[in-house]
Amino acid sequence: MIEGGWAYVYAAYAVTGLALAGAALVVALRARHWAKQARKLDTTANRPNPGPASNP
Amino acid sequence: MSVRLIAKSLELARGGRTLFRDLSFTAEQGSFVEIRGPNGAGKTSLLRALAGFLRLSAGVLRFEGAEEPFLTLHFLGHQNGLKGAASADAHVRYWAGLFGGAGGGVLERVGLARAKDLPARVLSQGQARRLALARLVTARRPVWLLDEPAAALDGNGRGLLAELIADHCNTGGLAFAAVHEPLGVASSLTVSLGGG
Amino acid sequence: MNPFLATFRRDFALHWAGGGVLAPLGYFLGATLLVPLAMGPERTLLAAAGPPLIWIAAALAVLATLERVFQADLEDGSLDQMLLSPAPLEALVLAKGAALWIAVGVPIVLAGAPAAVALQAPPERVAAIVASLGLGLAAFIGAGLVGAAVTAGVKRGGVLIALIVVPFFAPPIIFGSAVASGDDIDAALSVLAGCALGAVALGPIAAAAALRLQAE
Amino acid sequence: MISYLANPARFMALSAWAAPLCAVIAAILFAAGAPWGLFYSPAEQFQGETVRIMYVHVPAAWWSLGIYAFMGGASLVSLVWRHALADIAARAAAPIGAVFAGVCLVTGSIWGAPTWGTWWEWDGRLTSMLVLFVIYLGYIALWAAIEDEERAGKLAAILCLAGLINLPIIKFSVDWWSTLHQPASVFRAGGSSIAPAMMGPLLTMAGAYLFLFGALALSNMRASIQRRRVERSRMEGGA
Structure with missing residues (x-):
């Protein structure tokens, strides 16, 4: 019977949580960034304002 | 073998940009077709599409009188397709094997007989282009697709080019050339791209 | 002379031009030299672990030659001409692979004999090692053709090829090293032959598909 | 179904609600599965508590293979039916597959540490997973290295399929290799011998x-589609 198993278990769950949450965060940030860019593109496209186009 | 090339409403888009649309023409056997247009208008892409390297976005391309289109054509691009370390003669022997031709007396025809054993890297730009032209006569193929063939050719080099094209067309061949200024061969058809 | 032989002769000749096989062969011997430098000259240790490490040196030597196999043809326009040949592109790719195997592979295989002895392989096993290297090199090149073709358009794609192709090298290295360390040599040799045949059969097909895309 | 999804506009409309829905379901399942595995499932007679690592290790192992198979399917669709969306799907899935493979490797070595006495043991299964991880890196690196996106997609598809064909061969040779060098590893990581009470979590x-x-994957795809739209409009001097 392996003693002190809980330390290993918590380590494994912590690493998994960090990796998956980290990946989710990166994906979410990237998705939000490009959604914003696309929205900005739509607003300038169908509202041709006289002002200079706001290039990012 | 008489070959006719029929193009119906060809369209090509690269990276989201449409190069040309609704391009139709028919090239009869024995004719020389000039392809004109500013840089970036898609002249090279059109030639590569005719050669079958590039997939068209739309349109129908038909080689009448030829069972396998890619076996009936020669392609001369911007690069000469030469290996610096191989001699001029080695190139002709390689092309004779690759395309299935005899390859006799070819270097004489393009005026490179003396440079027979020189490795391609020591040839001048003009000589290298002449060696590339030699490929066209190494194996007899009815359709020639030439992308700015006169590039890097001097006076009598252009004369040789015009002679080769004229001979080819007179003996039932068909030639396309993307050009910026005339090659000295009467063109029976001009396809112009990128008018916009 | 048919297109296959013409392509084979040309590539074989080009491998010999410009110092030819000296570089890959020298690199193979140099990489083999690193083994005792890393593990120490102690003979019993080397005898126990040395011989299989020839395979790392052989893999590195092959990887070093892959980058220019198709990149040169793409850059100088030769690929367009290969597409216009009556012979299928797969056959021409196979011809280039065969030229690489004979011009570069065979010298490395032959140099494998002294290298094996140097790494304290028992003399009676050297013949099996050389045979296995011959098959292994064919497997490496078969897989390497795919890596070289998909990265042909990438400048300085050498490191990228190494990364892409390393997983495909795993089976030949496993069975090749088993022969080198003397574990049931016959079984390992036969599976290695299987790997080589598989790579030689499938590699050119995938590589030709990739090259057609490169020419677009 | 494939051609239905192939049109990016329809895909964007569909994925607009599908992506958050998947996220919610995933959150619920994690919230249910993790505590269940940690506190409400039995320890194991020999491994003790460390068997609970199975609940984060085994799914990662299953899906890193599953995702690569998904990428293989997308690559086939991309090469045969030439759907641009298939390339985007495969590219969107690859980094997630790599993360899952990485999680599988780390949790596998943590799980094995008490019984092996070292942090990394060249066990057959973990070694195959390491090779799969390198295959993922190669795929992602190829995408990154090629400028022309359309060509990169098709070339990556060819590489992915070549990898898919090789996976069973690699698995076979690594298994043979691991039995050659050391006896079958002691702990049973998966397969039929899991106690019924452990199947739930x-x-x-x-x-x-x-x-x-x-x-x-869906949000990665959405981001890629929008990025291409934005870059293409910039190219035409729009924005």
């Missing part, structure tokens, strides 16, 4: 990983 966690993959 395991399948829940497997579902959680799957829906997490769904959410991340």
Whole structure:
């Protein structure tokens, strides 16, 4: 019977949580960034304002 | 073998940009077709599409009188397709094997007989282009697709080019050339791209 | 002379031009030299672990030659001409692979004999090692053709090829090293032959598909 | 179905609600599966508590293979039917597969540490997973190295299929290799010998990983489609 198993278990769950949450965060940030860019593109496209186009 | 090339409403888009649309023409056997247009208008892409390297976005391309289109054509691009370390003669022997031709007396025809054993890297730009032209006569193929063939050719080099094209067309061949200024061969058809 | 032989002769000749096989062969011997430098000259240790490490040196030597196999043809326009040949592109790719195997592979295989002895392989096993290297090199090149073709358009794609192709090298290295360390040599040799045949059969097909895309 | 999804506009409309839905389902399944596995499932007679690592390790192992198979399918669709969306799907899935493979490797070595006495043991299964991890890196690196996006997609598809064909051969040779050098590894990581009481949390966690993959892949795809639209409009001097 392996003693002190809980330390290993918590380590494994912590690493998994960090990796998956980290990946989710990166994906979410990237998705939000490009959604914003696309929205900005739509607003300038169908509202041709006289002002200079706001290039990012 | 008489070959006719029929193009119906060809369209090509690269990276989201449409190069040309609704391009139709028919090239009869024995004719020389000039392809004109500013840089970036898609002249090279059109030639590569005719050669079958590039997939068209739309349109129908038909080689009448030829069972396998890619076996009936020669392609001369911007690069000469030469290996610096191989001699001029080695190139002709390689092309004779690759395309299935005899390859006799070819270097004489393009005026490179003396440079027979020189490795391609020591040839001048003009000589290298002449060696590339030699490929066209190494194996007899009815359709020639030439992308700015006169590039890097001097006076009598252009004369040789015009002679080769004229001979080819007179003996039932068909030639396309993307050009910026005339090659000295009467063109029976001009396809112009990128008018916009 | 048919297109296959013409392509084979040309590539074989080009491998010999410009110092030819000296570089890959020298690199193979140099990489083999690193083994005792890393593990120490102690003979019993080397005898126990040395011989299989020839395979790392052989893999590195092959990887070093892959980058220019198709990149040169793409850059100088030769690929367009290969597409216009009556012979299928797969056959021409196979011809280039065969030229690489004979011009570069065979010298490395032959140099494998002294290298094996140097790494304290028992003399009676050297013949099996050389045979296995011959098959292994064919497997490496078969897989390497795919890596070289998909990265042909990438400048300085050498490191990228190494990364892409390393997983495909795993089976030949496993069975090749088993022969080198003397574990049931016959079984390992036969599976290695299987790997080589598989790579030689499938590699050119995938590589030709990739090259057609490169020419677009 | 494939051609239905092939049109980016329809895909964007569909994924607008599908991605968050998958995220919610994944969150629920994680919230249910993790505590279930940690506190409400039995320890194991020999391994003790460390068997609970199975609930994060095994699903990662299953899905890193599953995602690569998904990429293989997308690559086939991309090469045969030439759908641009298939390339985007495969590219969106690859980094997630790599993360799952990485999680599988780390949790596998943590799980094995008490019995092996070292942090990394060249066990057959973990070694195959390491090779799969390198295959993922190669695929992602190829995409990154090629400028022309359309060509990169098709070339990556060819590489992915070549890898898919090689996976069983690699698995076979690594297994043969691991039995050659040391006896079959002591702990049973998966397969039929899992106690019924452990199947509940395991399948829940497997579902959680799957829906997490769904959410991340769909949002990656949405981002790629929008990025291409923005860059293309910049190219035409629009923005």
